[in-house]
Amino acid sequence: MKSLYAVAPNTLEICDIEEPEISLQNQIKIKMLRTGICGTDIHFLHGKLAVASFPKIFGHEMVGEIIAIGKFVIHHKVGDRVVVKVGSSCGRCYACLKGRENACSSLKSRGTSMDGVFCEYIVVFEDEAYTVPTSIPLDDAVLLEPFSIAAQACSKVNNISDKDVALIIGAGPIGLTIIDVLTNIYGVTCVVCDFFEKKLDRAKAIGAKHLINLSQQNLHQELTKITEDGLVNITFDTACTAKTFEESIYFTSSAGTVVVLGFNSEPSNIAQLEITRKELTVAGSRQQCGQFPKVIDWMVKGLLHPQIIRSHNFSSDEMLEAISLLEKSEVDVCKVTIDWEVRDGE
Secondary structure: OEEEEEEEOOEEEEEEOOOOOOOOOOEEEEEEEEEEEOHHHHHHHOOOOOOOOOOEEOOOEEEEEEEEEOOOOOOOOOOOEEEEOOEEOOOOOHHHHOOOHHHOOOOEEEOOOEOOOOEOEEEEEHHHEEEOOOOOOHHHHOOHHHHHHHHHHHHOOOOOOOOOEEEEEOOOHHHHHHHHHHHHOOOOEEEEEEOOHHHHHHHHHHOOOEEEEOOOOOHHHHHHHHOOOOOEEEEEEOOOOHHHHHHHHHOEEEEEEEEEOOOOOOOOOOOHHHHHHOOOEEEEOOOOOOOHHHHHHHHHOOOOOHHHHEEEEEEHHHHHHHHHHHHHOOOOOOEEEEEOOOOOOO
8 A cells, every 4th residue: 555654854755565454353444535744744754753763654634434344343334434543542551540641651643653644544443533424524524633632722721711812822733723713612812923924814814813923023012902911811832932932931811821732842941930920820732632522523513614724735646745845835835635535637
């Protein structure tokens, strides 16, 4: 079968490998229909993820169709369309026993520490897959995983409400999914900052109320025009630099929440005084835990806007070109998806 292999940092190859088959009776075999390229995939390719190893089949965002099931499979049937969670957990460590399998101490993730989904077929355990109703178009369904990341991040905020004002640092795909959930599910007022007007235009289209162009405007000065004290109640740091983490702490109000989504290992200069004095909640958010059913329901009801985030689609014969485009054109390109049903030239 065709697969996209990251054989070493900065080296991708389209390979013909053996097709996987069901080996345990609680497994399902899935034919790939769509995959999506995530920023994490690009960081992995460039060798910037400490938890990753090579070689690996690329990618983790997908939607596919079940073509075979083991005899002990109960909740899925052949013909079902499904998405598959990214992480595989041990089920025994402290995090798993607390119901937070996404923080498993030995978590393995598709496309980085275990083989990914950029291939024609995969085999997974039944409980790793979630059924996708046919009312969700495939081109939208492939974005269910990014939206599950947004739902997970928003779940870190206690008693989130339409009275909250949130700052989203960075208007890339994950920032946009968070804005969509905050605005259109919870009614939160969203303030978005980024350096590029085109990214801010997408944020506005998806529901952001206030836009700050950091290439032209000062974040602190602009925030003072939006809130009385120049502070927000919630900050989501999707840019994930040492500086943005510092700004997240500084610009969040007393009793507020800071949600961090990155894996940047560069230290930030943060005094505990800022956290204690304001009694901030600082939460990490990794992958998702039980968010798929909620996000699938939101998408069925038309509450989310994946079409604003999705910018380019390629055939599976054009995977290398798709990744190259995303690497070279981060501002003009938002979410790139791969159609495994279409061949180049069709």
